Amino acid sequence: MPATYVIVDGNKRLQFEDGSQCDVVAPLSLDAGANVVLIASQAAILEAIRDGLQELNNTAASTWERIQSASDRTQAITYLDAGTADERINDIVYASASLGLTITETFSYAGSAGNYRLTGTARA
Structure with a gap:
């Protein structure tokens, strides 16, 4: 799961391909290109966070569609x-x-x- 290390308002964050971001609460390793190098457990946690964010986005979309058709x-x-x-x-x-x-x-x-x-x- 490709992610980019970014600084937002002085806080370390990961930004995913879809533009979503999450706070970094664990130490990160960076390669020579300043890309995040994740260990398996970190990757699994971030995947779960990304899936949760996607579910929230889907819920918001379905709420919008339900209201529009009411x-x-x-x-x-x-x-x-x-x-x-x-x-x-x-x-x-x-x-x-x-x-x-x-x-x-x-x-x-x-x-x-x-x-x-x-x-x-x-x-x-």
């Missing part, structure tokens, strides 16, 4: 700088009372007044 789906939109020329969507909350599920889609922006641009979205 007959009682609602959505509430909140804005940043509402009523101004810089008005933009902050987040959209999707919910289904019958399913008891809620997901928030949050939008992030870069720039300054009069010149904002969308840089990403996240669902949680």
Whole structure:
């Protein structure tokens, strides 16, 4: 399982091919190319973590799909700088009372007044 050693906010982390990361809590060995060299037990632990992260991602996707197909789906939109020329969507909350599920889609922006641009979205 290929993984890359990275530093994020001063903490050692492993980053996998799919972009997911986990904190490093065990000593790591690096080869000459600064690649992580894992012993079998470390590789097994990291594989289990990666599988758990994948399961969480799949659950989030299925929650999204279930809400989107619900007959009682609602959505509430909140804005940043509402009523101004810089008005933009902050987040959209999707919910289904019958399913008891809620997901928030949050939008992030870069720039300054009069010149904002969308840089990403996240669902949680």
